Amino acid sequence: QLLSIADDTRLSIALRAGFIEEDMLALQTDLLNVVQWAIDNNMELNESKFDLLCYSYRPAAELLKSLPFVQNLFQYVTPEGYTISGSERVRDLGVIMSPDYTWCKHINTIAEDGRKMLGWFLSVFKDRSQLTMLTLFKSMVRSKLEYCCPLWDPSSLSDIKRLEQVQRLFTSKIYGCKNMSYWDRLKHLKLQSLQRRRERYI
16 A cells, blocks of 8 residues: 655555565565656655554564564565665654554653753743743644644553643743642643643544
């Protein structure tokens, strides 16, 4: 199956039990055909940036892929000779996909990016007034924490807290809010928790 969104193209296939080598050969053929089509249409694909993500939710399949002699089966080769091996994380349209169908890596990444952005503008802007802080947060931090959230909405308490901690830290830096509890700060600033906002989107 081939799907394209803007300049991103994906090839996919389901590896059937008993037909793994046959299905992988079909995907390899599709890969070569796509690259050849691009050449025939005066286009150039950056083969060194091709990624491979092997989805699997069965523990036995993960154990099988860890064996040395099996690892070679889960590789593909581009016409220019680049070997594409399975990745533990692939960014797809701004969302980090993991082979185990979980969103932990994505949530950890955006929470860390949010904290870094928060630290950056706290060091650059000295004004801690409500208007300035909320404008910066809504435009530069919260947008990162909520991008495509209906897809990866967390269900574990640890992931929910990890994201909420960024807004908790931010609101504590606003002038006049330092000694308030988190929920009092949200009420005072007329904000909702990030979890509540995601629930409303969904």
